[in-house]
Amino acid sequence: MTWEQQHKLGSGFGAHSTARDVLVGIVLSGKSALVTGGYSGLGLAGVQALVEAGARVVVPARRVDVAREALAGLTGVEVFELDLGDLESVREFSDHLLGEGRTLDIVINNAGIMACPETRVGPGWEAHFATNHLGHFALVNRLRPLFTEETRVVSVASSGHFLSGIRWDDLHFNDGYDGWLAYAQSKTANALFAVHLNDVVGVRAFAVHPGSILTPLQRHVPREEQIAQGWMDENGTPAEGFKTPEQGAATAIWAATSPLLDGLGGLYAQDCDIAEHATGDDMLVGGVKPWAVDPEDAARLWGISTELTGQGA
Template sequence: MTMEQQHKIGSGFGAGSTARDVLAGIDLTGKTALVTGGYSGLGLAGVRALVDAGARVVVPARRPETAREALRDVPRVDVRELDLGDLESVRRLSDHLLDDGRELDLVITNAGIMACPETRVGPGWEAHFATNHLGHFALVNRLRPLLAERARVVSVTSSGHFLSGIRWDDLQFCDGYDRWLAYAQSKTANALFAVQLNALGVQAFTAHPGSILTPLQRHIPRDEQIAQGWISEDGTQAEGFKSPEQGAATAIWAATSPLLDGLGGLYAQDCDIAEPATGDDMLIGGVKPWAVDPDDAARLWEISADLTGQGR
């Protein structure tokens, strides 16, 4: 079982390591990565590090012009338009990439939304579940023919998964909406996606980046961020929060570390495999059992395949 393997492996890195630190000595020349949302926050830091290591990077972006501006000084980046909340947009992008035919060696599903007001997309799907999970589910499954023989997929999650497993009886929050529980469910879904993808033969990991202030917090009022202890009254971020370069490191480590050869379906934190969570302190982290349960992962996969028409 996955939970039995959830223990540190002695990576030599930690919470303070950066994406460039974990790529030291790794040559990605000739490799192609795809990083959703790779034009701000953690995604941008990760893309810069991958390019510095020699990779070519495809950056799907809901705002392609904004992405091109953010990445104007980064070579070997191919910005493509993608709205993860729109399956037709997912189809268009994947068709373009399939037509190009270039193999993908690394895929990092980094884009996401957090604690937004109740929003419905597509056929009435709750936006967190649709954008953070179903859009990535459909994209990765459509791109499976492009995955290199030893490709890795990394699904970016959050300790927010502590707040909710999968709400099997009300996935779409039809019976009352809670923005934090909606976000939490989507982060559990991100983790379960990696568990089942790995079980199906594609090496996959989940990465929790840690606490970082990025544009992801755009829906959280300043007063609430102060009340949560994320920032002080003068706007200084709390102790224990990471820089974007440190926050990007765990996903980059999971995507590239040779220490992970032969492993998969595991949840990573602070540039190592995470330990099982023994309490409810999200700053300490670890992984809750419902985020790595193989039966739940298989069940969610079937539901997601029915909803998106992908993954069979």
């Protein structure tokens, strides 16, 4: 990946395309996918589209009973317990899949938390960084023996990365907590993970901004704050420019399956195409900031993540 490659390809899809739209003509029979957080919001919409295209899908879930209820009726879907904020849980889950000797053709790192109250997990790690980034980092690296040469890994990032690069001097907000900055840092980390995984490790990877969607991800954001932010009106109707979950899932599914991306990787996508450079600070317009695709920062973050998780070496 180079900064110069970070431009639209002319995919023919856009902000209103759905996950089903981008899979028209694509047959996934015999393919195996893994979607974290695949039982609510855009994750569930993505799983439904993958199954309709013929894929078998593994859905790791912290709330197994809730996941099985949400996914009931979908054929070819398996649910296993996984808490991304607990590295022992990551180890147990990945060991189970490794023991079965299956292959994984698609991995979508979709699960995440947003703007939650200050929470510490593991050895005192800040919860956004631990769950959104470190958990996925450890999971993907443990599962690498199951990948083929064609496997694609998609990290669901966000235009929230506009608000913060990596806070190298205080990754875990020990000097004062801000939930939005913690979320923002984790989304930058998601994007940088894809850069290094693709360009250095050699696993085809992309990061995506799904768009603005009202889903359970906003459960820690009070309704009055969502109204004040202009995300919805007082009746709960989403603001103009917000997507449905089916539209929000589309860019990750496109990045995971589009033939147009053969031979490419390490890029940041939006609206079912490669994103343009962000020239302003309007997150609804989107694009990608340079700190989210910087290879030197990606390498530095990879090293730190390896030290913290024991994976990725």
